[in-house]
Amino acid sequence: MPPKITTELLRQLRQAMKNSKYITEPIQAYIVPSGDAHQSEYIAPCDCRREFISGFTGSAGTAIITEKHAAIWTDGRYFLQAAQQMDKNWTLMKMGLKETPSQEDWLLSVLPEGSKVGVDPWIIPADQWKHMSKALTSAGHSLVPVQENLIDPFWTDRSARPSSPLIVLGLNYTGMTWQDKITSLRTKMADRKITWFVITALDEIAWLFNLRGADIEYNPVFFAYAIIGRSSIRLFINGDCMADPAVKEHLQLNSSSKPEFEVQVLPYESILTELQGVCGGLGPKEKVWISDKASFALTEAIPKIHRSLTPSTPICLAKAVKNATEIEGMRRAHIKDAVALCELFAWLDKEVPKGTVTEISSADKAEELRRQQKDFVDLSFPTISAVGPNGAIIHYSPLPETNRTLSLNELYLIDSGAQFKDGTTDVTRTVHFGTPTAYEKECFTYVLKGHIAVSAAVFPNGTKGHLLDSFARSALWESGLDYLHGTGHGVGCFLNVHEGPCGISYKTFADEPLEAGMIVSDEPGFYEDGSFGIRIENVVLVVPAKPKYNYRNRGSLTFEPLTLVPIQVKMMNTDMLTQKERDWVDEYHKQCREVVGAELERQGRHAALQWLIRETQPIA
Numbered sequence: 001m002p003p004k005i006t007t008e009l010l011r012q013l014r015q016a017m018k019n020s021k022y023i024t025e026p027i028q029a030y031i032v033p034s035g036d037a038h039q040s041e042y043i044a045p046c047d048c049r050r051e052f053i054s055g056f057t058g059s060a061g062t063a064i065i066t067e068k069h070a071a072i073w074t075d076g077r078y079f080l081q082a083a084q085q086m087d088k089n090w091t092l093m094k095m096g097l098k099e100t101p102s103q104e105d106w107l108l109s110v111l112p113e114g115s116k117v118g119v120d121p122w123i124i125p126a127d128q129w130k131h132m133s134k135a136l137t138s139a140g141h142s143l144v145p146v147q148e149n150l151i152d153p154f155w156t157d158r159s160a161r162p163s164s165p166l167i168v169l170g171l172n173y174t175g176m177t178w179q180d181k182i183t184s185l186r187t188k189m190a191d192r193k194i195t196w197f198v199i200t201a202l203d204e205i206a207w208l209f210n211l212r213g214a215d216i217e218y219n220p221v222f223f224a225y226a227i228i229g230r231s232s233i234r235l236f237i238n239g240d241c242m243a244d245p246a247v248k249e250h251l252q253l254n255s256s257s258k259p260e261f262e263v264q265v266l267p268y269e270s271i272l273t274e275l276q277g278v279c280g281g282l283g284p285k286e287k288v289w290i291s292d293k294a295s296f297a298l299t300e301a302i303p304k305i306h307r308s309l310t311p312s313t314p315i316c317l318a319k320a321v322k323n324a325t326e327i328e329g330m331r332r333a334h335i336k337d338a339v340a341l342c343e344l345f346a347w348l349d350k351e352v353p354k355g356t357v358t359e360i361s362s363a364d365k366a367e368e369l370r371r372q373q374k375d376f377v378d379l380s381f382p383t384i385s386a387v388g389p390n391g392a393i394i395h396y397s398p399l400p401e402t403n404r405t406l407s408l409n410e411l412y413l414i415d416s417g418a419q420f421k422d423g424t425t426d427v428t429r430t431v432h433f434g435t436p437t438a439y440e441k442e443c444f445t446y447v448l449k450g451h452i453a454v455s456a457a458v459f460p461n462g463t464k465g466h467l468l469d470s471f472a473r474s475a476l477w478e479s480g481l482d483y484l485h486g487t488g489h490g491v492g493c494f495l496n497v498h499e500g501p502c503g504i505s506y507k508t509f510a511d512e513p514l515e516a517g518m519i520v521s522d523e524p525g526f527y528e529d530g531s532f533g534i535r536i537e538n539v540v541l542v543v544p545a546k547p548k549y550n551y552r553n554r555g556s557l558t559f560e561p562l563t564l565v566p567i568q569v570k571m572m573n574t575d576m577l578t579q580k581e582r583d584w585v586d587e588y589h590k591q592c593r594e595v596v597g598a599e600l601e602r603q604g605r606h607a608a609l610q611w612l613i614r615e616t617q618p619i620a
Contacts, residue, residue, distance in 0.1 A: 001401045003087040004055025006070075010089055012154040013053060013065055017118070022148050028115035029107060030150055031132075032063040037122040038202045038223075039293050041498055042381070044216050045159045049123075049151040052158075056085045058395060064103060069110055073103055075507075076484025077394040080529065096484065096507070104135035114140055121145035126299035126309070127292040145296065163238040164214040166222060168250040173422055173494065175325025178210045178250075179261050181318070186230060188314040195286040196278055197313075198302075199226040200294040203496045204315040205235075209251070212494060213241065218381050219496050220419055225271040227278060231260040236271045275301045282306050289313070312501040312512055319492070320502055321517040326423075326493040327541065330519060333423025333494075334539065334562040336373035338596040339603060340418075341427065341565045343369045346611035348406065352433045357406045359385040359398035362414065370418045380417035380424050380497040387412050391430070391533025394485055394525070408434030411532040417497055426497050426521055428537035431568045442479075443526045444534050444571040449475035450524035451536045452584050454487060454504065454559070458545045461555040462513045465504040465520065472504070472524040481526055488521040491539050514557060518542040522559065538563035564592045566615040574619050582619050589616035 018026040032054075036047035041059055050056070050063045054072055058081055061074035073093040074082050082092050094100050101109065107117060117136055121129075133143040152158060171177065185208070189197055199205050202221035206212055213222025225236040241247075242265060248254055251263045266274060279288065279302055288302045292309040299307070322330065344366050351357045357365075363385035370376055386396045388410035398404075406412050412433065417426035430444065450472035457471055465488065470477075472487040486505030489498045501512040502520060514520070523537030538561045545558035566589055574582065593616040600609040 027118035329422030375421035
């Protein structure tokens, strides 16, 4: 697909950067982050400003436009994709590589003296504003808030902000009423002597109120803000979403609830004026709690003396540690998901030799099979269905013009997932339908060894995920290989497939320690540009471990796989595996056979059951 031609768009943006209609004085650079006003990773079409101006569609990246230059910073998942999607007006800045300057350093090198750099204060998180502002100020420049987004005036076909109906989640899915969640939050507020708590992250609001929406594709969230006081609740949301009587009943809008649980529903757009009103009435020692990832616009509305900033909010942490009901739901969701994938692979085994299956038709088949499962709502992200060289594009999504046919002589990588009412799934398998080469098997086995090293790891309570990242890379590193993405991310429960504050990555040191009940992915990979991609991904649950000793009584943790889909033995060079690793594969496959086999039997899916039995035989 040819890259988007952006010459005219950049000309219009550069004109807006000097136009007194939008700004008080001209700016010499404009920053276009990839998020929305809630700092979401995946965003609604009306918020895809960076994609509109650059043509690059990846979920992460920041564009900076000056009088003469335009550059985009993105991470290793998107190097190939960004290079293909952007025209000659743009420079790709590959984050994480030694030679790539930071955004601040690059700006200092290209800006004329005493420049002003503009950004929409609603879209830049407060912590990034602080960092960028400090760097620019120290060099004689300044970062300025531009209240009207400069992309919007010439984005003529920009869609309206979605406002889809809400879904109420019962106790059978959540394990805790929203009133109990508010009470628990207020206890944490009291512990820190906090009077008000401002919630801006969409998944935190959905989780807190036991509601789900469909305003952002693949993410069951809705556009809203909330301000929780010690005895008041304000929810900022467009009224259309609230039309369903079940939602009103759930929030007790028409009945007499205890005054401290009375929800005041206000227009979505009124958040700033209401927050300013709250701050206007604060006593000298009163504090307002807000995430340092919230927008600069809202953070700045809270006077510094009253501001309490934290990287992870108490809701973010509470949401990450799943309760027994949520864990049970996640187990059920992963069994249903495995049923659909066993059916898919059984079907592919039969159909691929005919030469009629493409990346798109395979992805469509996976969705069709998932839709047959109880409580299916949507996919959890666009399916990555990639044959041969397309597999080396880490977040590849097949399009008609890139669509390859599955064959007997190329690797096939499929990374896919679903949103069920009882849980969220995300699984990657890499398979070969013919005979893999010795090199493909060798690389696959290094990745498998890394996957097992993380999955079987036993580590002390209080360990952060980034300490486990090198477990996944060790076998690859020994052979001079590596991969340019993190090893794992937190996973929501019928919420966002990428969830903080925990993860397994070399990139982050601000992650929270892993605790029992957290759910993360384990997904090392290896990518040979122009040839193939390999990734093996399971979603795993953090559980207590009982090793021989208990040093200083601190306790230990390990992982239990929730994903139960066979890993293709044909792709393994089993001679490279230790006895312990072989035992892990055999034990994992036994669990797949017993748990998923019983469900396939119950659903009468016999062809998939036969496939499962074949694929889970012990390693010879």
